[in-house]
Amino acid sequence: MNVPFTPRPRTNARKKNLTLSAKEYNKVSSTIASVRRNRERLDGDDEYATRRDHEPSFIAEESFVRAPLNSRVSGLVQPSPKAKGKERAERLDTLPLEVQEALILEDLLFVLMGIEGTHITFHDDYSPQDDDPLEGVKFVVDRSLDPSLRDLAERVLPLATYYTAITAFIEQRAHSDYGLVNHALCARMRDMLRDYQTLLAQLEHAFSSSSSFSLQKLWFYVHPTVHTLALLYHLTLALAHADDAPEDEGGSQSSEDDDLAARDAALGLTPLNPNIFSASATSAPVPVKGGEVLSILHARAQSLSGDPAARSLYSALLTAAGKPYVDIVRGWTRKGRLDDPYEEVCVKEARFITRGTLDMDYTDEYWERRYTLRDGSTASLDRRSQTPSAGIPPPRAQSGKLPGGACVPPALEAWKHKILLAGKYLNVIRECGIDIARPDSPVEDERRPRNVRGEAREEEEFGLDSAVFLRGLEADYAFANTTLLARLLAPGPGGLLARLRALRRYLFLAHAPFLPHFLELAQSELRRPARAASIGRLQSLLELALNADAHGDDAEVKGDLKIVLAGSALTDFLIKIVQEKGDIAHTNDGAVSEAGGEKGKEKEKLTALDALSLDFAVPFPLSLVVSRKTVLRYQLIFRFLLHLKSLEQSLSTMWLDHKSSAWRVLPSHASPDFEKWRRRVALLRLRMLAFVQQLLAYVTSEVVEPNWRRFEERLGKVGTVDALLRDHVDFLDTCSKECMMTSDAKLLKAHGRLVTVCQTFVLYSAPFTKAATLAMAPDGESSDAIRKRWDTLGRFEIHFDRWFDEYLGCVQLNASRENVALLPLVLRLHSIKRPVAATNSQ
Template sequence: MDRAKVDNDFTEKVRFHLSKDELERQMRYIHDRGDPSDAKDRPTGSGSHARSQSTNSLNDLPRQESWTMESVGGYYLPNEDVGKMPLSRQEQLLIRDLIYAFSGVPSSHVKPDIEVDKIANMTALDIAKVRFRVDEAFHGSFRVLANDTLPLVGYYISVQSFIEETNMSPNCGRTRLALATAFSDQMQEYYDLQSKLETDQLEKKLNLKDLVRQVKPWLGVLKIFSTMACSSRGKLNSAQLLTLLDQFPRDQNITEPDLKERVSKILAFVTRAYMKIVQLWTQKGVLYDAQHEFFVEDSEPSNAMSCTLLAPEKCCHTYWSQRYILHPNRLPAFLLSQVDEIFLAGKYLNILRQCNVTMKLLQLPLSYTPGETGHVEIIKNSYDLPAKKLLEVLMKEHSLALHLRNLRLYFLMQLEGFSESLLDKCQEQLQCISDKLIPEKLQPLLTETLKDNNDFFKDKLRIQIKNCDAATQLGRMHKFGSTEQEDRDKEKTSEEDLPDLNLYGYEAIALRYEAKWPLSFVLYPELLEQMQILQRVLFYLRYVTRHLTVLWQNPSEGTGLKITKRSGDLRQRMLMSMINLEHHITLDIAEPRWQSLSLTVDKAENIDEVVNKLENTVDECLRLGLLSATNTFVGSLFTLGQVCLNFCGFVESKSGDNTSPEFEQGISEYEEEFDSFMCTILELLSEMAKTSGSGERDACKKLVQRLKEFCKFTAVHPDSLTN
């Protein structure tokens, strides 16, 4: 026998067995992710000791024929026959697969009832219905322990897919991107736990019970995160997403302190970008909103030099009322109660900037934390600063209080002797048709009327000739609203839309107050037009009253005043009705409210207190004076006044005497006409009371009490107006 050949054959057989041993050992290493115990059994050379170790190791390993390679989610992992494993090996294998599954990695023995890819697009409710199952070949006690933690797999996939999709979306909003970042920050603890579990498993320091114990607290956390992620999918703008997240803890009834704190931290982080926009706007007056997420939008072109002062004709009330566009759908619900303060803070800062006013601005960091109110105080302070400063500028530099006093004195006819002097100086013009009146010729008469008045701003008062009566102006004002452009449009369309009324001067003459910027921010065109309605009605009532008094006492030259007891009684009833109509507007309604306005102006701490009080005062003067509910009532007053003026003309006629049948017949007709119109007015008041609020109903009752005694017959009783 060839000795060399025998030695070579023996060497090849040893090498074959060692190669097979090494191959199976490497497969075992791959399967166990590098089990350290295998290193002890690895052969280091030839000899009986090495062969003995190799033989023992082979006996401990499963046969090579029991291994198969199975495709799982695109990965090729070794799949063993679990039923042939000892319990300790089953436990380690299940721990490994659970760690994979909890990390979103497909595993051989933990699988969902549906395709893995479908879970990412499911709602939180549907994910809760997904059942992950452990291979039934594992021991029953292992499966019972693992089943409690299996829902964690679906929750993790949902959260992780939201993070990845958001980060990969090119047009994703800042709020949703912040939510994904907040999830990533909160999930870092979970990632660290996964790394620790994997290390412990490789070092044989982890059993299934410990795995369940460490993972179980994350079930509730990831369930909430998954629900938040699923709710945040879809086409939601930043404000809608913030509102949803803010309401989320209450909707889910989260009470566990740790979970509540996590959700609170997420919301605080997510709101940071939006609150930064709020901070810049409220504290600097600057809109930095490239993605159009904020509820205030500047209509000025983005390249406009906002720091440059506007021309006086552009910087007006209309400009500032139209410059900023509000988008309520971009406002988070948790800022709803501060919406006015947020909007006005930035607006007032820009108004002050246009007024060339300098002041020290706030620099307070602004954030939102659920359950806390720190942001409310900061927003309030941000609003108070410019609101107080604007009031200070208007009061000290532009004498706002004096201008408000002028509105009361001139438009409510409260300046002593003003209306009588104006009526006297304009007596001739008051009898002319309005088409023949020229404002430039009437203005000197107004100036002469005010020459003895020590008012510094009397030159702001102007005479205006209106092309419609007060009732028509009132109806047109409600129809068009009130902007300066609309005032010009109304003047253009009035000749086409309105009939030829042939107004006399006493019906067409009106007062106008010129309020320049920034005073026009408070005394804006709509408010001044409402005051003009009051002025026109009161001026007309004063004119009729004057006619019933002065002309009755001092008849015109060449006329003979015919006085009888019957005509005198009728004249007295007419006079008292005009006086009481005026007193209802001035004494009952306007005077007490204007006094309250004066007190508010004296004590006001910001501009909005003055503006709101002034608007309410003027509105109540019109509404409770019964001049805004319907223009029918205003028209009835002018018609009643015209009956009184016609009666004056009749009793001052040049021909006839006061004992003729024709005169008595005329007086009887005027009595009937006057009483008829008085009844109509009282019935109109009754109808208005039925369809009005308590304030208007009380005003109607007071006016009926004032007028009822001057009408000979009426079916309206004041007590009936209270029902």
């Protein structure tokens, strides 16, 4: 049997944070009003009788029962047990004006504290259970009151609404979920309400002691307070409704979701994953706190800047509410510690990212994502590698502002990036175990307030727009930047410049005589498949070659060089990046131990030489500059140069083979075309060697060296850490671009095929020598052997010419469109292009 579905009434979520429930609040108010109305005048001399007649719930509240206002209430007839509801008060129009005024004055003094009176009662539409307490309690005056007195009383009544709403707001926002900024704001509001309560106490004393106290005097005394409480009231409404969703979206959607969930529960249907269609499951609503509170305060202060009272009030509230925000920001920019338990400031920390991620971090998460801005904006200088930050809350539906700490106060909008960077710099220094010995700022010392003896006071309440605070932020940023920059650029073998020079020598192969020695020692191991090669044996041979290449400046960094084997061929890896329109920074050319899957067969063909690369370990904090992302760029350029160097060495070795008698002596019985065949083989070898040497000369002499000199000059003039990071990344990106490693896939494919043809031609060195030796034998060679050696040479010539022409065309196209730095390479390649006459003679 199906259970009928009954929609549940909507409840107001704000009431759950009140100290008292609505029912308890109504009960207390009713009890107080009942005691005040039904209390008989007691004789002050008979204290025992007085205590005996008091209700038990108010025995401990002598101050309330004996209050002057309570003593003026005349004894009323007790209601009969049969009476229902409130006792019907006597009509005021039957009483003299003096009595009406006294009764209304008495009620007003209660109503101004939020307590219902006898002749001033709650509005008929008001319900403590249903109405939002942050809207305030509405009161109405008995219509039988004299019109002139009623007009004055109704002028005073908004104070009661303001007071009850502000009090409810303070009680709600005192909860820990609303953060320190709300707590400071509520504390300042509570101080203002204390002045209001003091005023009411003075008015109560005047009412009980002065016979000349009138309603007109009451209005005279409270009139200035009406404007102040009205400003506070409208501020609380703005803060309370800042997170409200539009009625046509949020209210209907939430009610439909609740009804749907209740219907499914009644029918016994439970969704497999209730979070799939729940928006609250994916992103919990962010309360109005932190920077959003300060932004709303600032907006109201700007909109009412023509009102001196409003400007003064909101300035005081903004200063008081901003003090926790300022303290958190100053702790971050001066000490590198982010103490933000309620996520109120514009900087957030990803605690799961630690220094341990630097060893395998190919996206620079430690530097770029451990500390970020909550609004997702970035001052990163490598903008091409930036992706939208995760965890950014959606903006408010009504105001369009980001919620909570993601909303940056307008006064700090222009400073948020410096705030982020200053703390990040100091945090790096702290991670190094270095104490931050920061001298006091002379500007702040001069501006610090002093007492009557001229001594500087310890504390000063800095406003968000305070000139002293903003100058302090600038000084904090300058100090943090200078300190970290001096740490990074410290001279000596362990400094950044020494590490960069070592990278240039070993990974860019500048003045690196160890490489030919290493290739010769590891020749047999490098010919093996990448999966079968021994990294330990290759590492030992590398250390042997490095020790033979003694260089005093690099003695300490040679131990940081390690052999690694990439998981894919260089050309395939670069084509994948270009085709996916990605970035080198976000692609991990993983080690062979992590390879696997669909490309297993291709990796079986990958030799150790094709997969060979060098890794370079850099200690913290230098690893922020020479990060895994930048090391990957160095590795790609190293592999590009390594293939060319290895191919140049192989072609030179082939030239040594061609110096034997089989290639230099022409016997009389040799076939007529034998000499022509040998010349064609030698010419093809020379063209391949020229291609490799010209490309090597272009990369080393016209790309790496000029860019390195410019980069080294910029290092001497760098002024900030971010400029250092930018210059380093720009240097590597420029080298990659001018080396054609980030060009179109067609150019990369032509380059890869051209290198493959050259490598395969080197492998045919022995068969060619064998064919030449056979041709010089006295018996000669058969026609099939002659045709075979000519066919083999012809295929090499056809493939080399085809891919060389395609490669040259791609280089020319790129040089004319986007990369003018390739023009010198175009001139070099034209020198080895096969003449048309020679092609036609074949």
